[in-house]
Amino acid sequence: MRQATRLIRLETGGRGFHDFTAALADFVRGARIGEGLLTVFCRHTSASLLVQENADPSVLTDLEAVFARLAPEGARYAHDAEGPDDMPAHIRAALTQTQLSIPVIGGALALGTWQGVYLFEHRRRPHRREIALHLIGE
Amino acid sequence: MRQATRLIRLETGGRGFHDFTAALADFVRGARIGEGLLTVFCRHTSASLLVQENADPSVLTDLEAVFARLAPEGARYAHDAEGPDDMPAHIRAALTQTQLSIPVIGGALALGTWQGVYLFEHRRRPHRREIALHLIGE
Amino acid sequence: MRQATRLIRLETGGRGFHDFTAALADFVRGARIGEGLLTVFCRHTSASLLVQENADPSVLTDLEAVFARLAPEGARYAHDAEGPDDMPAHIRAALTQTQLSIPVIGGALALGTWQGVYLFEHRRRPHRREIALHLIGE
Numbered sequence: 381m382r383q384a385t386r387l388i389r390l391e392t393g394g395r396g397f398h399d400f401t402a403a404l405a406d407f408v409r410g411a412r413i414g415e416g417l418l419t420v421f422c423r424h425t426s427a428s429l430l431v432q433e434n435a436d437p438s439v440l441t442d443l444e445a446v447f448a449r450l451a452p453e454g455a456r457y458a459h460d461a462e463g464p465d466d467m468p469a470h471i472r473a474a475l476t477q478t479q480l481s482i483p484v485i486g487g488a489l490a491l492g493t494w495q496g497v498y499l500f501e502h503r504r505r506p507h508r509r510e511i512a513l514h515l516i517g518e
Numbered sequence: 519m520r521q522a523t524r525l526i527r528l529e530t531g532g533r534g535f536h537d538f539t540a541a542l543a544d545f546v547r548g549a550r551i552g553e554g555l556l557t558v559f560c561r562h563t564s565a566s567l568l569v570q571e572n573a574d575p576s577v578l579t580d581l582e583a584v585f586a587r588l589a590p591e592g593a594r595y596a597h598d599a600e601g602p603d604d605m606p607a608h609i610r611a612a613l614t615q616t617q618l619s620i621p622v623i624g625g626a627l628a629l630g631t632w633q634g635v636y637l638f639e640h641r642r643r644p645h646r647r648e649i650a651l652h653l654i655g656e
Numbered sequence: 657m658r659q660a661t662r663l664i665r666l667e668t669g670g671r672g673f674h675d676f677t678a679a680l681a682d683f684v685r686g687a688r689i690g691e692g693l694l695t696v697f698c699r700h701t702s703a704s705l706l707v708q709e710n711a712d713p714s715v716l717t718d719l720e721a722v723f724a725r726l727a728p729e730g731a732r733y734a735h736d737a738e739g740p741d742d743m744p745a746h747i748r749a750a751l752t753q754t755q756l757s758i759p760v761i762g763g764a765l766a767l768g769t770w771q772g773v774y775l776f777e778h779r780r781r782p783h784r785r786e787i788a789l790h791l792i793g794e
Contacts, residue, residue, distance in 0.1 A: 416654075417557055417693075424770075438595075439605065442605050443609065458714035474751075478771075483652035494563060517521065519657045555792065570746065570750065571701045580746070630701070633754075
């Protein structure tokens with residue numbers, strides 16, 4: 381049994397979904413793990429992770445609209461010193477995932493055919509985000 | 519230290535909660551792992567996972583009503599080619615879990631007394647869903 | 657490769673956020689694991705887990721207000737025998753996390769600078785909550 385860890389950095393172009401499934405698959409391939417478990421951890425509270433459909437991009441457009449409604453920018457927040465998009469970003473992060481673990485079977489991530497792994501950037505401006513990866517298996 | 523992986527298929531009867539805790543417990547027992555970690559991964563983006571109360575079924579009735587309100591079918595979605603229940607299904611999946619990991623202690627899942635593990639089917643029609651399992655321990 | 661498991665108990669002072677990051681860090685340090693994966697599992701369905709900002713406490717005030725809106729106490733629930741705050745508690749738990757896994761890198765949890773791990777108590781009254789921990793690594 382072996383482990384591998386890595387910190388990867390993703391540059392986001394501001395609010396929206398950033399598909400980084402390929403970077404995860406590369407990490408698993410490079411570690412030559414045939415069967416195991418990959419854990420993906422987002423080191424931020426104003427960005428988060430989501431597994432979603434990678435086929436029709438309009439799914440992501442609709443999801444963005446849903447989260448804009450669930451975490452509106454116009455509301456009165458006690459936490460408002462970091463800009464009108466910061467507290468909504470924390471709410472969006474609370475409603476989605478900070479961490480995902482994906483089984484590795486037959487040398488590949490056991491994702492479904494239409495699943496992509498997304499970094500969901502919640503701030504308006506581009507950010508550099510850090511993701512911690514942990515892989516265990518053999 | 520050992521691992522075991524499996525793909526299981528669950529037939530859902532359409533929208534609602536499907537308790538499959540027993541299938542998970544069977545998998546752990548069959549692998550003869552006394553201490554470890556079970557990971558459950560849903561390979562779909564219009565169904566998801568949830569740990570919820572297994573005592574009073576009315577909890578699930580109320581939860582269904584909450585998600586029907588948070589992800590209404592009547593809204594105007596850009597993604598509407600797969601039926602009026604498809605985009606709401608993606609929203610419900612985004613707000614719940616695609617993956618769960620449960621410690622195994624003393625040969626059993628460390629679930630609380632009133633916790634069940636549910637596949638939450640979000641589409642109206644019955645579907646066959648695939649769940650990837652990963653178990654590590656000894 | 658080694659494992660460690662533990663059940664810890666947290667006394668909550670009623671509804672709100674309880675930062676127990678230090679207890680998790682202690683567990684990892686005590687197990688002398690330099691590289692690995694910590695899994696945290698909440699054994700309840702009316703309390704849950706959340707990684708959130710640990711810098712400005714007003715973030716938590718705003719989050720509490722958001723969940724009070726998403727899971728209102730005044731609504732008519734089928735499940736109402738355990739008090740007006742019980743079904744809202746299940747909804748809050750469904751919308752947040754029951755489980756978190758955090759990579760251990762260089763002997764420490766790979767949390768971001770401003771991330772804390774919180775037990776989110778959803779019931780009004782203080783409760784004793786059980787959290788199952790699983791650590792694997794070397």
